[in-house]
Amino acid sequence: xxxxxxxxxxxxLFATPVLAQAQSVPVGAIEILSxxxxxxxxxxxxxxxxxxxxxxxxxxxxxxxxxxTVEDSAGSPDQAVNAARKLIGRDKVVAIIxxxxxxxxxxxxxxxxxxxxxxxxTSTTANGITDIGPYIFRTSLPESDVIPVTLKAAMARGVKxxxxxxxxxxxxxxxxxxxxxxxxxxxxxKIIDIESFGQKDxxxxxxxxxxxxxxxxxxxxxxxxxxxxxVLLQARQLGFGQETLxxxxxxxxxxxxxxxxxxxxxxxxxxxxxxxxxxxDGNPAFVAAFxxxxxxxxxxxxxxxxxxxxxxxxxIDKAGAVDSEKVTAAxxxxxxxGVMGPFQFTDxxxxxxxxxVVVLTMKDGKFxxxx
Amino acid sequence: xxxxxxxxxxxxxxxxxxxxxxxxxxxxxxxxxxLAVGQLSLGQAAFMGLGAYSGALLSMKLHWPFALVLPxxxxxxxxxxxxxxxxxxxxxGVYLAIATIGLGEVLRSVYINWDYVGGALGLNGIPERAxxxxxxxxxxxxxxxxxxxxRSRFGRAMEAMREDATAAAAMGINVRRYHLMALVxxxxxxxxxxxxxxxxxxxxxxxxxxxxxxxxxxxFALLGGxxxxxxxxxxxxxxxxxxxxxRDLPEIRLALNGAIIxxxxxxxxxxxxxxxxxxxxx
Numbered sequence: 001x002x003x004x005x006x007x008x009x010x011x012x013l014f015a016t017p018v019l020a021q022a023q024s025v026p027v028g029a030i031e032i033l034s035x036x037x038x039x040x041x042x043x044x045x046x047x048x049x050x051x052x053x054x055x056x057x058x059x060x061x062x063x064x065x066x067x068x069t070v071e072d073s074a075g076s077p078d079q080a081v082n083a084a085r086k087l088i089g090r091d092k093v094v095a096i097i098x099x100x101x102x103x104x105x106x107x108x109x110x111x112x113x114x115x116x117x118x119x120x121x122t123s124t125t126a127n128g129i130t131d132i133g134p135y136i137f138r139t140s141l142p143e144s145d146v147i148p149v150t151l152k153a154a155m156a157r158g159v160k161x162x163x164x165x166x167x168x169x170x171x172x173x174x175x176x177x178x179x180x181x182x183x184x185x186x187x188x189x190k191i192i193d194i195e196s197f198g199q200k201d202x203x204x205x206x207x208x209x210x211x212x213x214x215x216x217x218x219x220x221x222x223x224x225x226x227x228x229x230x231v232l233l234q235a236r237q238l239g240f241g242q243e244t245l246x247x248x249x250x251x252x253x254x255x256x257x258x259x260x261x262x263x264x265x266x267x268x269x270x271x272x273x274x275x276x277x278x279x280x281d282g283n284p285a286f287v288a289a290f291x292x293x294x295x296x297x298x299x300x301x302x303x304x305x306x307x308x309x310x311x312x313x314x315x316i317d318k319a320g321a322v323d324s325e326k327v328t329a330a331x332x333x334x335x336x337x338g339v340m341g342p343f344q345f346t347d348x349x350x351x352x353x354x355x356x357v358v359v360l361t362m363k364d365g366k367f368x369x370x371x
Numbered sequence: 372x373x374x375x376x377x378x379x380x381x382x383x384x385x386x387x388x389x390x391x392x393x394x395x396x397x398x399x400x401x402x403x404x405x406l407a408v409g410q411l412s413l414g415q416a417a418f419m420g421l422g423a424y425s426g427a428l429l430s431m432k433l434h435w436p437f438a439l440v441l442p443x444x445x446x447x448x449x450x451x452x453x454x455x456x457x458x459x460x461x462x463x464g465v466y467l468a469i470a471t472i473g474l475g476e477v478l479r480s481v482y483i484n485w486d487y488v489g490g491a492l493g494l495n496g497i498p499e500r501a502x503x504x505x506x507x508x509x510x511x512x513x514x515x516x517x518x519x520x521x522r523s524r525f526g527r528a529m530e531a532m533r534e535d536a537t538a539a540a541a542m543g544i545n546v547r548r549y550h551l552m553a554l555v556x557x558x559x560x561x562x563x564x565x566x567x568x569x570x571x572x573x574x575x576x577x578x579x580x581x582x583x584x585x586x587x588x589x590x591f592a593l594l595g596g597x598x599x600x601x602x603x604x605x606x607x608x609x610x611x612x613x614x615x616x617x618r619d620l621p622e623i624r625l626a627l628n629g630a631i632i633x634x635x636x637x638x639x640x641x642x643x644x645x646x647x648x649x650x651x652x653x
Contacts, residue, residue, distance in 0.1 A: 034625045049593025072624065074614070077574070081387045082615055106495060106574045113385075128495070169483045171576060174491040 024067035024324050025060060027312060028087030030108065032097040033072040040301050041100050044122060045070050046294050047305030048097065050286075054309060060317040068309075073099055074343055080110055088115050092190055094322050095120065095315075095331075102126035104173055109136045118315075118328040122308040123301050125250055126175040130349045132239040136327055137349040138310045138338075141273045143179040145354035150271035151187050153359040153370055154247055159191045160215040160245075161321050165207060165231060166222040167199035176222035176249040184220070192216050197231075200225060202232050208238050222249035229260035236264040243268050245269065252299060258365030265362040269370055274303040274360050277369065283339040307338035372622075386503075388615055393506035394564045395611050399591035399603035400513050401560035406597045407521075408553045409533035411468045414455065415561045415588045417475035418448040420580025421564030423569035424488055427497045430570065437500040437570065444566030445559045452558035453551075460550045475585055482577035493576025494569075501570040503574075510562060510604070517600035521648050544639045594635055596642020605644045 028046055031041035048068060056065045059132040064307035069091050073082035080099045087093045088111075095118045099108050102124045112119040113133030121129060121138035125248075130136050154162075162184055166177035168321040183190055192214050195207035208231070209217060219235070221228050228251055234244070247272035248257070257265050276287060276297060286306060298306075313333050319332070334342045341356035381391070398415055405412040414432035430437045432454045435443070459470050463576065483491050520526055532539035532546050569575045587610075595606020617624045634645055 071618065074625065077572070078387065078391060079614060082385075083570075083618075085384045085387060086618070089380050103493075103576065106493075109570060110499075111572050126492075169480070169491050169577070171492045 002217060002226040010151055018187075024065045025316055026067050026069065026091050026093045027316075028084075028091060028093035028096045028110060029068060029070045030073050030083045030087070030096065030104070031070060032075045032104075033070070035076075036224075037075045037101070040123060043050070043071070043299050043301040044098070044100060044305040046290070047298065047302035048309045049237055050290060050293060051306045051313075052307035054255045054311040060313050060321070061320070066313060066316070069093065070307045073258045075101070077104050077107040079317055080108050084108045087283050088112065088117055089233060093117065094324050094328050095312055097122060097305070097312060098116045099124075102129060102175070105129055105136075107133070109133065111135070115324075116328070117324050118331055120312060120331070122304045122306055123293065124135060126172065129181065131133065135324075135350075137331055137345060139343065139351060141164070141351050141357065143176050143350070144183070146174075146250065146271040146273065146357050147179050147355060148187065149231075149357040150182055150247055151189065152273075153269060154218055154245055155187060155189070159245055161192050162218045162220055163193040163195070163214060163216040164191060164220045164222070165195045165197065165204075165211070166249075167201075167227055168196035170224065173199060173223045173251065173325045179223050180220050180249060189205045189218075197223075199227050202230055203225065205238065205269050209236050209242070212238060212240060216244065217248055217305075218245040220247040220249070221252065225256045226252040226260065228252045229257055229265065229357065232257075232261045232268065240262070245262055253360070255297075255299060255367070258362060258367070262365050263265055266364065268362045270360050270367075271357050272360050272367075273354075273357055274300045275360060275367070275369060278339070278341075278356075278358065280341050280356075281337060286339045289307050303339050305345065307336070307340050310338060311336050311343065343366045384504075388611070389503060390501065390567075391505055392608050393503070393510050393610050394568050395591060395607040396510045396604040397506075397560050397564035397567070398588045399595065400517060400542055401557040401564065401566075401601060401602055402588050403597055403603040404517065404556045404560070406592055407482070407533060407596040408529050408549050409463075410460070410553065411464055411537060411552055412459070412471045412557070413585045413589060414471040414475060414552060414554075415557060416557045416580045416582075416585035417471070417478050417563035418452065418590075419568070419584070420475075420482070420577075421447040421451055421567035423575050423580065424482065424494070425562075426566030427494050427569045427575060428488070429579030430498050430500070431494070431496070432450075434621055436490065437498075439501075440570075441566055442565065442613060444467035445562040448562035448565075449555055450593060452554045456551045460547060460554070472582060472585055476581065476625070479577045479581045482580075484516050488578070489552065491577060495574050497569050497575065498572055499570060501567045501571035506567055506571075509567070512560070512561060514604065518648070520539075521600060525549075526648070528572045528620035531563045544637075592642075593602055594632060594643055595641075596645035598645050598647040605649050606642060609643065 030039055031044050033041045052068050059065050071312040073083055075081035097120050099105055100123055105121055106122045109132035113135045118135050118148055123140050124138055125140050125143050129138055167173035193211055221231055249266050252270045253272045315327050315330040318330040334345055344352040346352045359370040361370040390621045422444040423445040426440050429440045462470055482488055528544045536546050591607035592603040596602040643646055
């Protein structure tokens, strides 16, 4: 008797998840959850899960829940590919969100594209991501859309000449620099100097001294947040004042800039697809819900992920079936209003508009909207 | 021959991992051959990078068939090994390690500043030509060859100079020639691994051949042991599988990975698989 009860109990325990799984729609995500770049992936995971819970209240395809499996890539392209293969081969996901950085996407994209599984990057900004294939999408604005907006704001303040600095040993920084250079030339700015450094460097005085002697109106920096902070700190020591406008690439768009560089970062401008005080429908509610659940402010990456999860859920719902081909077709027709603003894809599966980009400036160690 | 569906699915899911096992096995052997003669030479990542870049360029720019690309990928690493071998083999121990790591870093900054090979962005769109059977037959052949060499009188000489190079030289062994031969063999194995890796991954970038991979390759051999050629390969397999086996514990994955290695080094100084090869009496 006792044994039978146990058996029944065990059966009930095992049966419930199986039943739920049969009805749920498997979606995968690959993010950096461990290692030095884990901050990005953890923010993205938080945004995805917040949106997931909201989506699953109603469900998709007539009440089916989305089951999201988030795999860790540890920032390694190899592990990201292993995760993608596991999600597709074992978990049979209908779509994948991520991976976190462009270098991972260049490895994962060809694999998911070959298997015709739609893959939606939320934070991959390098050029050429969507060239990988017709199943690769991204909601993150490529730098080539953001930087012209930043430069326009700089020119409105009278900037005519610019010096560029970048980290030449890091794909993200190099790609951002290429975009910055092309955008500056196109906007008619005079580039009077180009200097490079290594992303782990801590001394930039040779480059900065040379730039100072050339007296540019602005200095554009394409690097991750740590070296960008280092450049700013040293520039102030060398006597760069507010007459020189510092312009950051996407790497500078992090609250860490204020935390590391402090007052030295004041006056720097940066373009951003999102801002905590952005006045779109739903943004205040998103910020409040995020704070309530995670006890901290959301950042750009969480906001992008939050929108991406909802875009994916709508696409699955519109597809009418758990079918990667149909989800891909539905994704392409996305017409969404999220916390970032209105969103559609171009024919090339990139974000259609950069209208949502705001230019921020550092003031007392915090980003505020540039007025 | 038809493959059943479930096996096909399994192989597809773990394809990258399975290929990595083979490639990392070759790299572990590249480390083994220099450690086996007592040289702490850490140029394997640099050799691998040369093999990967030269192989990728031959495939992408000159459209050579892979059967030619693969052996040709060894040329640049071997030339590099010969060029650095003569001066660096005067060094030993930690000085040799530092010099070889430095040379690897020099190559890394060459890739970064050379736009023809993509600079920091790396090379994209390398044809996927490395097949599972190629990787594992090369690994098998290399293992077998090293076993045979290890059991021969060369193996005895190698072991002698590993324990004491001066004593071995006094016994009439040409230590320098062995050192150079080991370095060239190491360059061939690592060059093959690099080229296979590049034609497996579709994308390579300079960071994959810098200091970190050099240390990872060393850890394959340290963890496995160098008593016989199978030991470093087993060490490489262990370290390659470990992060995948711990997928369910994302928060403590890296910490656990490190802890296991530290414990292994502390308590198994001869490596996890540290038994010695049997050799017939001469």
